[in-house]
Amino acid sequence: MAAWTSISGIKQKIADSSAEEVTATYIETIGKSKINGFTTVWDEAIKVAREIDSNGHEGPLAGVPIAIKENISTKGLSTTCSSKILHGYVPPYDAHVIERLKEAGAVILGKTNMDEFAMGTSTESSCYGPTFNPWDLERVPGGSSGGSAAVVAAGEAPISLGSDTGGSVRCPAAYCGVVGLKPTYGCISRYGLISYANSLEQIGPLATNVADIATIMDVVAGYDSRDSTSINRENSYSDALKDDVKGMKIGVPDEYFGEGIDKDVEKSVWDAIGKFEDMGATYEKVSMPHTKYALASYYIIAMSEASSNLARFDGTRYGLRAEGENWHVMASKTRAEGFGTEVKRRILLGTYALSAGYHDKYYLKALKVRTLVKQDFDKALANVDVLMAPTMPTPAFKIGEKIEDPLSLYLADVNTVPINLAGVPSISVPCGFASNMPVGLQIIGKQFDENTIIKAAYSYEQNTDHHSRRPPEVA
Numbered sequence: 001m002a003a004w005t006s007i008s009g010i011k012q013k014i015a016d017s018s019a020e021e022v023t024a025t026y027i028e029t030i031g032k033s034k035i036n037g038f039t040t041v042w043d044e045a046i047k048v049a050r051e052i053d054s055n056g057h058e059g060p061l062a063g064v065p066i067a068i069k070e071n072i073s074t075k076g077l078s079t080t081c082s083s084k085i086l087h088g089y090v091p092p093y094d095a096h097v098i099e100r101l102k103e104a105g106a107v108i109l110g111k112t113n114m115d116e117f118a119m120g121t122s123t124e125s126s127c128y129g130p131t132f133n134p135w136d137l138e139r140v141p142g143g144s145s146g147g148s149a150a151v152v153a154a155g156e157a158p159i160s161l162g163s164d165t166g167g168s169v170r171c172p173a174a175y176c177g178v179v180g181l182k183p184t185y186g187c188i189s190r191y192g193l194i195s196y197a198n199s200l201e202q203i204g205p206l207a208t209n210v211a212d213i214a215t216i217m218d219v220v221a222g223y224d225s226r227d228s229t230s231i232n233r234e235n236s237y238s239d240a241l242k243d244d245v246k247g248m249k250i251g252v253p254d255e256y257f258g259e260g261i262d263k264d265v266e267k268s269v270w271d272a273i274g275k276f277e278d279m280g281a282t283y284e285k286v287s288m289p290h291t292k293y294a295l296a297s298y299y300i301i302a303m304s305e306a307s308s309n310l311a312r313f314d315g316t317r318y319g320l321r322a323e324g325e326n327w328h329v330m331a332s333k334t335r336a337e338g339f340g341t342e343v344k345r346r347i348l349l350g351t352y353a354l355s356a357g358y359h360d361k362y363y364l365k366a367l368k369v370r371t372l373v374k375q376d377f378d379k380a381l382a383n384v385d386v387l388m389a390p391t392m393p394t395p396a397f398k399i400g401e402k403i404e405d406p407l408s409l410y411l412a413d414v415n416t417v418p419i420n421l422a423g424v425p426s427i428s429v430p431c432g433f434a435s436n437m438p439v440g441l442q443i444i445g446k447q448f449d450e451n452t453i454i455k456a457a458y459s460y461e462q463n464t465d466h467h468s469r470r471p472p473e474v475a
Contacts, residue, residue, distance in 0.1 A: 007159065019050075019062070022049070022063060030156050036130065037146075067159075067161070080319075100220050101219060161216075162206055167420070170426060177438030181425070183204055185420075186229045197306055200420045210429065251384035295411070298413070302350075314331040353366075374423070389415055
C-alpha cells in the first residue's frame, strides 16, 4: 500500500522526481489493490503527467493525481454510475469540476466505484461488485461514494471527488477514516454530475487531511453559468486553515444522539467535543425537533426526483439497449435489464409519491417538512458557530449484513440527510474508533460558511492524532 501523502507531499515528490513517476507509482499500487475501489484506470494518465512535466508543473495541482466518482462526467473516460444501463457510455464533455481540475494541472487517475446511481450507503449495489473497506475487507466502505473514500484510505489516490445527496461523501469518509466535505448547495457546479436528486446533491472532496480539502475547494468551487443553482460567490478556503477555536460556540443537537447510536461512537464524539473545550471552545445543547421527520421527508423527495431524472435512460441514445419490436418494448426491457434492484425500488416509490391522488399526501407534505427542518438549522445556528454530532450512528457494518433490508440501510443515514435537506455545509473528520473501525465527527455550519467548519476541523486535526492512523496493509 502506498503511504498516505498530502498534496504538499506529492508536490515535493514531483519536484524530487517527476509527475510521471508519481502517477506511475499510484497506477502500480492500484494494480495490486484488494478493495475494488476503481472501476476504470485512465490509460492517458501517464501521458498527461508527462506533458505536465514538460510544461514546468504549472498550476496549484500540477501533477497531483486525483480519483473521480463514476457519476461525474469525464470526456473520453467511461462514466456509468456503476449501472449496467450505462454500460459503454463515454461522455463527450467534462463536468465543470473536471475542467477546473485539468486547468489546475491535476492528473485524473480513473473513476471510482459507487452505489448504482448513488443510491445506497454501502457501495454494494454497484454493477462492478462491492468495494471493500481498507480497515477490514469484510466490511463496507460506506456509500454511495465508497470507492472515492476507500482509494484515498488505501493510499491508491491522495485525493478524490465524490457526490453527496444524503451523506454520500460524509458516510464513507467516516467509515474509511478520511476527511470528507459536503459543501453548501450551490457552492460547486453540478454541471456534468449525472443527476439523481437535483435539489439535494452536491459534489464534494475527500482527502486524508483537512488542508487538502481546502486546497481542492479553492480549485473546484465557484460560479458556473451552466448550472442554474450555482452561486456567484468568491472565497478562499485555504484562509480557514488556522489552529484557533478560542471562543467558538458549539451546538450539540440532542436528536443526533438518539436511539441506535453505538455507545463507542457516542463516546468518541463527546471526547472530541471535550477536546474542543480544552482548545477554548464552549458547547451548549440545542434542540432540532423536526429531525425525527427528516429521514422520511428526504427519501420521498429523493425518490421522487430520481423517478423523474432516471426516465431519460431508455436505451435510445446511449448505454444498454435491449431488443424489442417497438420503442415501448425496447425501453421496458432495457430498464428491466439495466437497472438494479435498489434503483428500481426508488423509481417505483418515487413515481408512486408523485402520482395523482398521492402527490399532496406524500411529496408536497415532504417539501413542507423540509422547510421545517431547514428552520431548525436556522434557529440552532443563530446562536452558535457550528453544530457537532456523529457522522454515522455506528461503525462500518459487514458486507451483506444489511443489503437485503433496505429500511435498515435507510436508517443509517439518519444523521446525514437533514444537512442535505437544509442545504448547509458539513465536514466529517476522524475522531476515534469503535470496534476497531474509524468513527467520524460531523461538524455542520451555516450556509456558505465552509471556512468556519474547515477551521474547526483543522484545529481538531492539529491537536489530535486520529487522522494519522493508517488502515492495515491491503495491497
